[in-house]
Amino acid sequence: MSSRTAHIDRLFLVSIGVLTIAGFVIFLSASLGLLTQNGVSFGNIAVKQTISLLIGIAAFFLMSKIPYSFFRKTAFFILLAAIALNLALFIPKFAVYHGGASRWLDIGFITFQPSEFLKLAFIIYAAAWIYHVRERIKTWQLGLIPYVVMMAVLSALLLSQSDTDTLLIICFTGLVMFVVAGMKIRHVLLALLLMVTLVIGVIMVRPYALERVKTFFNHGSDAQGAGYQIDQSLIAIGSGQLTGRGFGQSIQKFGYLPQPTDDSIFAVAAEEFGFIGSMILLAIYLLFAASALRIANRAVDSFGGSLAVGFAVLVITESFLNMAAMLGIIPLSGVPLLFVSHGGTALIITLAMAGIVANVSKYKR
Numbered sequence: 001m002s003s004r005t006a007h008i009d010r011l012f013l014v015s016i017g018v019l020t021i022a023g024f025v026i027f028l029s030a031s032l033g034l035l036t037q038n039g040v041s042f043g044n045i046a047v048k049q050t051i052s053l054l055i056g057i058a059a060f061f062l063m064s065k066i067p068y069s070f071f072r073k074t075a076f077f078i079l080l081a082a083i084a085l086n087l088a089l090f091i092p093k094f095a096v097y098h099g100g101a102s103r104w105l106d107i108g109f110i111t112f113q114p115s116e117f118l119k120l121a122f123i124i125y126a127a128a129w130i131y132h133v134r135e136r137i138k139t140w141q142l143g144l145i146p147y148v149v150m151m152a153v154l155s156a157l158l159l160s161q162s163d164t165d166t167l168l169i170i171c172f173t174g175l176v177m178f179v180v181a182g183m184k185i186r187h188v189l190l191a192l193l194l195m196v197t198l199v200i201g202v203i204m205v206r207p208y209a210l211e212r213v214k215t216f217f218n219h220g221s222d223a224q225g226a227g228y229q230i231d232q233s234l235i236a237i238g239s240g241q242l243t244g245r246g247f248g249q250s251i252q253k254f255g256y257l258p259q260p261t262d263d264s265i266f267a268v269a270a271e272e273f274g275f276i277g278s279m280i281l282l283a284i285y286l287l288f289a290a291s292a293l294r295i296a297n298r299a300v301d302s303f304g305g306s307l308a309v310g311f312a313v314l315v316i317t318e319s320f321l322n323m324a325a326m327l328g329i330i331p332l333s334g335v336p337l338l339f340v341s342h343g344g345t346a347l348i349i350t351l352a353m354a355g356i357v358a359n360v361s362k363y364k365r
Contacts, residue, residue, distance in 0.1 A: 063355025
């Protein structure tokens with residue numbers, strides 16, 4: 001590599017820092033709602049998230065020191081390790097079942113979600129593939145077919161976990177990475193057709209997915225059941241009005257909003273900070289995306305550029321899906337609001353990936 005600079009891109013560093021701090025502050029307020037839930041300890045949740053944040057910050061700075069070319073050389077092994085972790089979910093001794101799905105591994109001293117590692121591993125592997133094939137990605141043999149094969153493997157892993165949302169986010173992220181790298185439009189359209197077919201297939205064979213779609217179109221038909229979460233979310237967001245109730249003053253988080261620290265956390269933020277606060281949060285995400293894409297544009301090679309594009313698309317897609325679901329724009333998805341929602345694995349992996357992109361920013365054309 002050449003043209004190394006002495007520091008991380010400042011705009012990217014600021015955007016990550018602001019997102020991390022704002023997310024933790026919102027989480028602390030939302031977690032107060034757990035005080036009304038039996039069997040849930042506010043202190044335990046807050047301590048775990050704090051520890052995860054500290055580990056994530058350490059991971060960010062560690063990854064920012066490692067030359068990102070290391071991940072290109074080890075991409076295949078990183079992906080294999082992530083697949084192995086997800087396969088471990090089929091071992092009853094380690095799998096944790098919750099809500100009818102097995103998405104967590106318990107190895108005694110820690111419980112984590114292996115699909116989060118799969119997101120990181122996929123972005124690294126896809127970026128390495130793009131670097132390897134370069135202009136040949138325009139061919140169906142080295143562009144469309146490899147993409148479809150990757151998605152088929154991930155589909156087998158994630159659909160077995162009933163984690164359709166993560167699968168679709170990864171599929172979309174990968175497709176954007178391939179498009180930016182030069183995949184032909186007709187190949188893109190075919191990939192989109194396959195993705196739509198996958199979505200329709202899941203809706204047809206998975207009752208929970210069909211229920212989400214029905215609720216989206218008529219959530220008032222079962223206000224105390226399937227439509228309860230979206231109704232309470234809209235009440236919270238509407239109650240925030242222009243400037244919000246104020247920090248810590250959300251009413252809906254106390255026994256009304258399901259999972260106030262997880263899926264519904266944007267509704268809590270909107271209630272406390274209002275329309276203006278919500279727009280500021282949205283602007284911070286857009287600032288992050290702009291800074292990451294600027295790093296991609298300045299990257300010295302396609303691997304670094306693809307890493308930055310993949311990370312930006314993953315964060316924006318997942319976070320905006322969460323916001324859109326809470327606003328009733330799309331069916332409820334169950335995806336977290338990255339940097340904000342409760343989830344130690346997601347926070348640590350997201351900050352680690354940010355550290356890798358930060359290292360990319362140290363090398364400019």
